[in-house]
Amino acid sequence: MANPEHVMGVVGSYPLLIALWLLPLAGAVLCWAFGPQLKRAAGWLATAVAFAAFALTVASWGSGTQSLNGALGADQPLVRWMPGFHLGLLLDPLSLLWACIITGVGALIHLYSIGYMEGDSAFARFFAYMNFFLFAMLTLVLSDNFVGLLIGWGLVGLASYFLIGFWFYKPSAVAAARKAFVINVAGDVGIMFAIFLIVQKTGSIGFGNAFAAADTYGPTLLLAICISLFIGAAAKSAQVPLHTWLPDAMEGPTPVSALIHAATMVTAGVYLIARCAPLWSHDGNAQLLVGTIGGVTALTGAVLGMVQWDIKRILAYSTMSQIGYMIMGVGVGAYEAGVAHFFTHAFFKAQLFLGSGLIIHALANEQDVRRMGGLRKRLPFAFIAMLVGVLAICGIPGLSGSFSKDAVIQGALNHGHPWLYAVGIVTAGMTAYYMFRMLFVTFFGRYRGEIDPSELGIRHPEFAGTAAHADTGGHDSHHAPAWLMNLPVAILIVPSIFAGWLLYGGADSPWHRFFDPQFGVAAPANVPISELTTTLVTLAFVAVGILVAYLRYGTAAARESAVERLRRESVGMWPILANAFYFDVALDALFVKTSEMLGRLVSRVLDPHVVDGTVREAAIAAQGSGALVRSLQTGFVRAYAVFLAVGIACFAAFYAFHGVH
């Protein structure tokens, strides 16, 4: 306020903003402290809190988009954090969009969870974590400075850790939670490092200052800052090679996967890069790096998505691939397109996850698609929900995914990255293949749940996401009304279909009018290939993907021989694909094994035998026969006497050198 150059938005008092930020924290504390008393009411309390936060977000809409003297958004100074450093909240179009998705989709998933988690022994704890996640994620997107962002960044990692490891008696869930947390801390320190560099240059942690100084950093420092930030973004958003925690994170309850590991938290990296657009726009190398990693991730996720059998892992790799698109978009500079893909993806991917949750719930925790089949008649609503989600993610024209995905692909070309353009189109075809593969195997043909797993090529049913999961959470006694889980899915169908239309109309679309003040109006690009052509080419690839999936899994003959085909595919899977390109093995060997080896070297060799050697001898000598008095008389007192004599000698030497004054 005193220093207008630091301020991004319009400074004032915005009680709604503080309320919407703190409300979920209050909900979390209540659910946590009074869980045993609240029992089932904890779910309703947390859900009400989420809906209230969404209402407050919508109510703050005006303050988030106001524009006064070129300033943008509502700026709420909060606390003096350290002398010279202040923390505050910022609501501008970007954070407003994220806050809407976090609270809106979050509220629907809370509602769904009341049904899904029914009967779990730690029902209230689950909702405490969920509300805490909302608070953490809101901290992340509403902060007006890097430290606040980092605090949110760390806290969403914690919430994710708690929720992945929610069933903490399962060793696999515990291991997955730890892996996710440690990889995310590696990302946190990336952001920390960026903060160090920014503070060194600008003496400030505020976004406003950091961005205003964007053209004074010099190329080396700017690239270092961008890379540091991107390490954080890559870890959180599961970009290659830091993606390996995301598939494992599916150990958490399905609503968690929908909220945290699909719709919101994993897109934090997209938010970070969009937020730091002024930095990226100044550095072509950083754009190239981030765009390329995004493209590689999109492709890798799609390839691995084609060979998964666990329905949640199919969706997890799909999420990774779609975030790759978003990162590619914001990376190359097509910020509005990348952010738009986050927006539409949040709806259709949440819907896909919640739809898969309906299946998993109905099949007593079965997650392996090989043991499904023919569910179309048994679960018609889940089928419709999944079908809409699949069509949306494939980019069928008119549904939400088509608008945003085409915008990203076109954006890569417009910003001069033809290779990424090609990757985007190919990945779209692969996406269509693995999504329709899932659809055919799950919903068509005959139900295979009663067949012996080994006939389907499932070698280790206890590890393969099969009914061995049945001990998780005790869902058997659920009596929740079906509408609790069906209603949120039904509501999500609407934006899954229509949300993309906000982008309709090119430069005059509501989307562009909303975001142009934030990212600036893009200069009309010299477009080598028109948008219509791009859409048609993408559609051709999508059609091929669907066709291949149909021929392999959808035809009447394929459905008849499904058991044999699935067995053959499972057994004959290439090791490189079965091991997901060995990323896990490589990371393990490079980092985990190495540091453990160093640790053993230190604590078994260096410490006892090298560093401590001499003194240990002295200790053993002093200890003598073990009798206290004798050792006092022998070793210890003698040592003392020696020290004393040395000391006196030192004094003597000192006076001898200096003489007596």
Added chain:
Amino acid sequence: MLLALVLLPIIAGSAMLLLRGEDRRLYRGIGVVVALATLVLAVAARSEDWSAPWLRAPFVANFHLGIGALAFWLIVLLALCTACAVLAVESARPRALVGQLLLLEGTMLGLFISRDLLLFALFYDLMLVPVFFVLLERGEHPRDAWRYIIYNFAGGLLLLFATAAFGVLHGTTDVIGSAGNAISGAWVPWIFWGFAIAFLVKTPAFPLHTWMPNTYASLPPPVAAVVGAVQSKAGLYGFFVIAMTLMPQEIARYSTALIVLGTISLLYGAVAALVQTDAKRVVAYSSLSHLGLIVIAIATQQPLALAGAALYIVAHGLFTAALFIGLGYVEEREETRSLARLRGIGANNPRLAGALTIAGLAMLGLPGLAGFVGELVIITGIVQSGNVAVAVVAVISVVLASAYVLRLFQGIVNGPVAHDLPVRRDLTWREGIAIAPLLLALLYLGVNPHAVLASGSVAIPRAPQSSAAGVTTP
């Protein structure tokens, strides 16, 4: 009142050692009251200054007491930790243990409020005595007691020699907390290293640390809490009030050596903590790592790093004490500290699991808790001082910290219930109250580090180029 501050716990502790009977509630009660009384006395006597003549030859030394800004926070930490530790004492013979804890508190209080180097050195040695006897009587092996006393007494003697040399050179040792006593000359490097080695033993830092894992593992948890949290800060405090103010040229001259030692400690402790199977040793080695970071901060002399160090000294004390007390509860219930055997405590002890969670998260530097702020500010300062490579090592150790803390925490709390271990009830009210203040303080300082940083413990620099950050408030 300053004299009363030191004498109260010493007299109470000594009296307790002479008394008879083993009434647990009585002695715990007295101990907590005395510890809290010292807290009140310290706040009341914060601006007092008390002095009496002591030596006139060969140099001037006085019984000079006063509370500096950093010392104040250390005293608050000490009183809090002692109160919590006394409350957490669980022993069939609590009398001597509580007595030794009070003696420990009194001697350390004396150290922190000494304004005279000779007095400082005296208390530096005196505070070893209670720990030594606890180790001898209740440690796992007498060897640990001897190792502790030999290392630390050797450090104490070096400190005494350095003090004497300083006194002879400067004419007086009544110099702590008063400006204008910086010395220079050919002998000063020797004096500096005398002090520095003594402080590095106490902290400890590589390669003088090998007494520490055994000591921490061997001590009863409440004593380990006070020693790990506060006694380990005596050396760092010495760097602040002695090395930095009296020998600023030397600390600048040898900063590279100190930074190297600190950096090795940082990494060495972190990788060693990754593979320990004794839960307390994980915390011990993590301490080596975290305090190494403070040594680096001191060596850089960068104002931001020093401010962060002051905060991290307090934060580290809080989470170390909380973890040792919490691990003590675990050991009491499961009768083992071996990570190979412990698992699944969380199912039957949710409150204990919650306490360990918060303490562990503070240790791994979770944003929002006090440890994070300290680390962030220190490493920011390290980068500002130009040691970017050291900062890289520091952030690597942050990642390692998350790995070893989760290994420790999940190993104890998560997984299926261990059926070969006893199942005991969750935290009692007393046990909960003994750990809760530490956790609340961690949370408070994480949200509002301003409380410690603005108290003038260290002069906070203004930001280098512009005067403000984030959102500026007038």
